[in-house]
Amino acid sequence: MKDEEVSSRNILNELNGAEWLYFTRSIMTTSYPSTYGHHLRKAHGANKPPQLMSQLIEFFTKPGARVLDPFAGVGGTLIGASICKKPREAIGIEINQQWVVIYQQILKEYQDQLLPQQLFCGDCLQLMAEMESESFDFIATDPPYNIHLEQTMSGKQRAHQHVNRRTIYDMRSDDPSDLANLPSYEAYLEVMEQVFEGCHRLLKPKKYMAIIVRNAYQHGEYTFTHVDLARRARMHGFIPKGEIVWYQIGTRLRPYGYPFAYIPNIAHQYIVILQRV
Ligand SMILES: C[S@@+](CC[C@H](N)C(=O)[O-])C[C@H]1O[C@@H](n2cnc3c(N)ncnc32)[C@H](O)[C@@H]1O
Known part of the structure; x- marks a missing residue:
């Protein structure tokens, strides 16, 4: 393997050997400058860095590919596709108009620098059903993690203790199709199964x-949401291929259980990689 060259046999991306190897490590820390409308995007409590999303897109696609994000928020994935060395086309769906407006503001602010992508406002289950089968090369998304988390982070007690007025942790809209409004974790997993079914139809075979x-740690119990989601996706034609632990350096440590019990300070997220059969 020649480190500096892009192999002529590379059917997945345009990375050379060294870049390919570096990406495949299973732990990642990131520290990016606060750009690409961060001052606007940070209003969304779960916005993702466009630079991280572009790393994923550049590994899992070649130029010319189409990317989908069914839970697009303020557009982390869409901006990520635009800032790839060779920009990709991306389509996003977001149920909350408030976040769609922020993405549009960012496009206005960066009109000479960012390729505009399409962000539709609506329920992803409904809008995905209207899209053409096998029309995407990659899906990158972070769904509402689970309803408990959203409720806790926006709960009255914590909201007062850890107030951050510029960030909205209660990301729920009034729309009953908003996954954060589901009544239970089981109901959340069931709807995510429907989302995976839709993703399977829209993704080309063998794509990622x-x-x-x-x-989340809720009500005295830790929930392995990433495992639950991977298992549900597996039931709908996705093979689990791996996970990247995304260590969020700088996470503030809080004395949740001190000095009585072990309660983790969760300072990482998982990037679960699945391949469509
Ligand atoms: C974790 S956030 C995604 C953040 C995004 N990656 C970003 O960079 O801003 C999940 C998003 O899914 C949206 N959402 C919840 N239910 C939805 C549905 N049924 N259809 C589309 N979007 C939905 C929420 O409003 C929320 O913005």
Whole structure:
């Protein structure tokens, strides 16, 4: 393997051997400058760095590929596709108009620098059903992690203790199709199964899907959401291929269980990699 050259047999991306190897490590830390409309995007409590999303897109696609994000928020994936060395086309779906407006503001602010992508406002289950089968080369998304997390982070007690007025942790809209409004974790997993079914139909065979998930400690119990989601995806034609632990350096440590019990300070998220059969 020649480190500096892109292999002529490389059917997946345009990375050389060294770049390919570096990406395949299973732990990642990131530290990016606060650019690409970060001052606007940070209003969304779960926004993802466009630079991280572009790393994923550049590994899992070649130029000319089409990328889908069914839970697009303020557009981390869409901006990520635009800032790839050779930009890719990306389509996003977001149920909350408030976040769609922020993405549009960013496009206005960066009109000479960012390739504009399409962000549709609506329920991803409905809008995905209208899209053409096998029309995407990669899906990258972070769904609402689970309803408990959203409720806890926006819960009255914590909201007062850890107030951060510029960030909205209660990301729920009033729309009943918003996954964060589901009544239970089981109901969340069932709807995610429907989302995976839709993703399977839209993705070309053998192509990849990356799901970013944060696990949660709730009501005295730890939930392995990333495992639950990978298993549900497996039931709908996706083979689990691996996970990248995304270590969020700088996470503030809070004395949740001190000095009585072990309660983790969760300072990482998982990027679960699945391949469509
Ligand atoms: C974890 S956030 C995604 C953040 C995004 N990656 C970004 O960089 O901003 C999940 C998003 O899914 C949206 N959402 C929830 N239910 C949805 C649905 N049924 N269809 C489309 N979007 C939905 C929420 O409004 C939320 O913005």
